Amino acid sequence: MRLQGNQLGTHLEELRNFANWILAIGDGNIGRSIDDTETIPIPNDILINDCTDPISAIVDSTYPEFYNYSNDLDYPQQRKILASTLDMVDSINEFMVSLNNNPENTYLSSDTVCMSDHYFTALEHVHTSKFLNNIKCFGIPNHSITLKVGVSIMLLINIDQLSGLCNGTRLVIIRLGDRVIEAKALSEKMAGEKIFIPRVSLTPYDARIPFKFQRR
Incomplete structure (x- = not known):
């Protein structure tokens, strides 16, 4: 899709x-x-044949002459790398971020067991913040994410469906604040429009996790 x-x-x-x-x-x-x-x-x-570094090879194949088109919104709009596992997503993201020479900003999440969970009182003592920080699952960013101006990102939730800001919408970062990220949309419907992404609380729904927790 x-x-x-x-x-x-x-x-x-x-x-x-x-x-x-x-x-x-x-x-x-x-x-x-x-x-x-x-x-x-x-x-x-x-x-892709004859490659010693698979991640570098697939990035070079998908984004040829990356440095020459780093400020062109049409360039990333027409290119995507799909990965089958979260570990591979992390590896490719880290490599793509390393190609960008702009200053980096690392964001850390605040993770807590959901108050609505019936076992909250017991779980808050068993599942420490360090344990929650290490959870990686679909639908939420990792506890620690490193971003730079010019890096492409993707929404994981529906922020404004009528405006086209839905799960899967791709954007490129133009400014990194302490509590908000300013980006431009890459989708054809909103291409070039400025978007502000605030801090939000996400609750993943993963059958492998026997309790509910919240990542902000």
Whole structure:
């Protein structure tokens, strides 16, 4: 859905075919088992061969001449890297941030067990702040995130759906404050518009976590 959001014409059909291929892999309709190992053929046009550093190779392939287009909003709008695990997302994000020469700003979250949880009184003594800070799951940023002006980010919640500020909306940072981030939208509908992202409280819904906690 995110890949196809701003595309038209023949390129959209190409992306649909790619999406259907990914879905077919997930549904187990592509590939075969050899000696108890599942083997899936990868089309040559999406393979990156002869690389010693996979993350550097995929970034170079997706963002060629990155430094020459760092101030061009159209450049990141047409390019995205999708990753299958949170650890890979973190590795790629760290590498992309390292390519930016602007001063960095590190933000730390405030994590607490939700007051609405029936076991709150007991949990607050068992699950310390340090333990909560180490939790990584879908739908919330990590406890510590390092950002720079010019870095691309993505919304994880719906802030203003009518304006297009929804989960998955991509932006590029133009100013970092202590309590607010100023950014420009990359989506075609709002491209170039200034957005202010305040501090918000998020509660992840992950079946692997047997209690509710809040990350601000």
